[in-house]
Amino acid sequence: MTGTEIYKRTPAYEKQAREIKLHAPHWKLLLAYDGQRSLSEVAMSAETSFADALPLTQKFLDQDWIEEMPITLDQYLKRTGAVDISSVTAVLPPTVLHEPPKAASAAPTPPPPLPIPAQPPLVKPEAPFVLTPPAQPTVAKTGPRVMKLSAVVDFITSIVGNISIGQLLVYRVFLRVPPELLTAEEIASVYLVNDSSLIQSEKLQRAIADAVNAVTKRALPDSVFAPA
Secondary structure: OOOOOEEEEOHHHHHHHHHOOOOHHHHHHHOOOEEEEEHHHHHHHOOOOHHHHHHHHHHHHHOOOEEEOOOOHHHHHHHHOOOOOOOOOOOOOOEEOOOOOOOOOOOOOOOOOOOOOOOOOOOOOOOOOOOOOOOOOOOOOOOOOOEEHHHHHHHHHHHHOOHHHHHHHHHHHHHOOOHHHHHHOOOOEEOOOOOOOEEOOHHHHHHHHHHHHHHHOOOOOHHHEOOO
């Protein structure tokens, strides 16, 4: 299941409805199948995570309480916003989070510096003989880790394995991140493919990690950070 399937309740369900016993959240999901909305939309309306909705949907299918409604290609493209790749190659648009700040008016270009006249070479006096003490070994300082935004996006979309739902999940995650932290790092959009943004701020890194955990119930892996 990809989340784009559309299900409706069957006549078998109507006959057995008064005898079926389910937990209240499961009833909420079962009654949401209306033959109009996709599986991902039904899960959101029933306040059920997509991961929990998948096995319940399969259970309802096995009991013959719901059935899938086939749709045409045009209906599929219209509902998902996907592009027919058989006729055109498209690049997914970025998920816009905040409007980028207006660019300041360009400062006037300063005049080129005046050339410095060549000076005659100076005769360097011989330096006195000085014993140089042995160099002390330097200790490498460990700086703050740098988070790769593309790795964060890849991790979020890999949880559901579907581009359309993954884009929605990325949007929900970054809506939880304080906008002032994003604008401080000059991040106004998040691209689903090859986003080159690097996050230096530890505050923003923590905010993104907290948002991912709140929405997906997963912790960010160390692979989202650039090698030291």
